[in-house]
Amino acid sequence: MTERLYIYDTTLRDGQQTQGVQFSTPEKQAIAKTLDALGVDYIEGGWPGANPTDSAFFHEAPKTRATFTAFGMTKRAGRSAENDDVLAEVMNAGTSAVCLVGKTHDFHVERALGITLEENLENIRASIAHMMAQGREALFDAEHFFDGYKANAPYALDCVLAAFHAGARWVVLCDTNGGTLPAEIHDITRAVIEAGVPGDRLGIHTHNDTESAVAGSLAAIDAGARQVQGTLNGLGERCGNANLTTLIPTLLLKEPYASAFETGITHDALKTLTQASRQLDDILNRVPTRQAPYVGASAFAHKAGLHASAILKDPTTYEHIDPEAVGNTRIIPMSNQAGQSNLRRRLAEAGIEVPPGDPALPRILEEIKTREAMGYTYDSAQASFELLARRELGQMPEFFEVKRYKVTVERRKNKYDRMVSLSEAVVVVKVDGDKKLSVSESLDESGSDRGPVNALSKALAKDLGSYQSLIDDVKLVDFKVRITQGGTEAVTRVIIDSQDGQGRRWSTVGVSANIVDASFDALLDAVNWKLLRDGAKG
Secondary structure: OOEEOEEEEOOOOOHHHOOOOOOOHHHHHHHHHHHHHHOOOEEEEEOOOOOHHHHHHHHOOOOOOOEEEEEEEOOOOOOOHHHOHHHHHHHOOOOOEEEEEEEOOHHHHHHHHOOOHHHHHHHHHHHHHHHHHOOOEEEEEEEOHHHHHHHOHHHHHHHHHHHHHOOOOEEEEEEOOOOOOHHHHHHHHHHHHHHOOOHHHEEEEEEOOOOOHHHHHHHHHHHOOOEEEEEHHHOOOOOOEOEHHHHHHHHHHOOOHHHHEEOOOOHHHHOOHHHHHHHHHHHHOOOOOOOOOOOOOOOOEOOOHHHHHHHHHOHHHOOOOOHHHHOOOOEOOOOOOOOHHHHHHHHHHOOOOOOOOOOHHHHHHHHHHHHHHHOOOOOOOHHHHHHHHHHHHOOOOOOOEEEEEEEEEEEEEOOOOOEEEEEEEEEEEEEOOEEEEEEEEOEOOOOOEOOHHHHHHHHHOOOOHHHHHHHOOOEEEEEEEEEOOOHHHOOEEEEEEEEOOOOOEEEEEEEEOOHHHHHHHHHHHHHHHHHHHOOOOO
8 A cells, every 4th residue: 555645846936046046937837847747746836926927927827737836925914815915916826726835933923023923823724714715725834833843832833733724735844944854853743743734734845954855854754744845956045945856766766665655756757857857957057966866967977997897797786776767877987097897888888899808998098097197087078088989999080180270369448438358269170171261259149258268169160061060059068177286287177068959968178288278179079079979971
């Protein structure tokens, strides 16, 4: 026998409170569709009336299988629920479910709201009753509940019981400040159930200020709560909310949860989790967290030679799940810690079969170690590694030859008498037997300078003859610079992430005392890898 456990996503509301995050209406619609396809039970769309974007989103709300939910707050003291204009905005959004937040910590009631404890209880009762009278599914977010319980347990319990007895389908216990540890969350959740709110009417909403939001959510589920709230990639105010990209696979793949609970998310849908996580980062123009559990690019990366050797024999030796279960992939990075097991596995993943004992293997390893001593890194630049290996094996075509390049940066006054920068690059290549000269500036659509590397990238990709159609969809999506040594021996390492129209993403590295040279080497590798993977003939 399994119990139903409900997944409530609040990425579009709590996630938008992340510093630097502001969703547009089309972005909210795209994320909502992804969440619905994943199979979450509730999608909280935002707070109607709180800002123009949220109001527009509810006006153009997508049709979802998930229960689409509006968020707001309980009525204010001194007026009825029917005559509270803020509550009316939320109700007028027309969603089948409404989640209202209310105070449950006596300190906040008296200090923040400036009302009596009894007035606050009446606000909760009347607001939930009003929602029920309108035929809506009512949810009550018990703000600061765990802190309130520790300060004044009888009053905190009175608040959640008021919501429950008024008809709330879900009473959600919120660790709003994120400071309650999992053991406390477990015990307090049990106390709420024993006080009269059944577990199948109880939810948990944690924040990550002690890096334990996921653990706290699991503790509440262990105690009996049957709804869990969170956000994709752990977005949220301050340190974020409970991360659903960690919680969901844990609930579906780990015992005792996998056997004890049924959710709305299937194992087939779970295979889209990594894609959903990276889509959100792409919308936000953020670099995905490589070390993120389950969905990070390094979540199944095995760098040490001993580990890779064991992985070749049985992946379960160093992996807690099959990466394909969450739509991720195994990576055997190359570095100066690598052995021949890593090397052969990584070559095989690139489609290069080299038998054990091939004399090229020690040559490749030696070249990697020599170049890493110079400042290169190949555990985070897999495309550059593949090109290096193919050159050592005699399998790398020469698509074109760079004859020369030049970059200039000019600082001058514009027509508005303001100082502006302008970068310009010239690249000369020999391709198809002809020399081609390309010139490019680095101005974007708004007329702002994007820098010398941008100019170089545009000039290099401007005219490659018969190869041009293969690189037209390549774009630079990340650029990382690091000084690898200090003083007069300092060299610059540049890692460039590129992406094409097929959604493929690859990393290349360049090293030089000159940042422009290092950048150009990484750009060259990026173009050559794309041509190689698309089957260009050299």
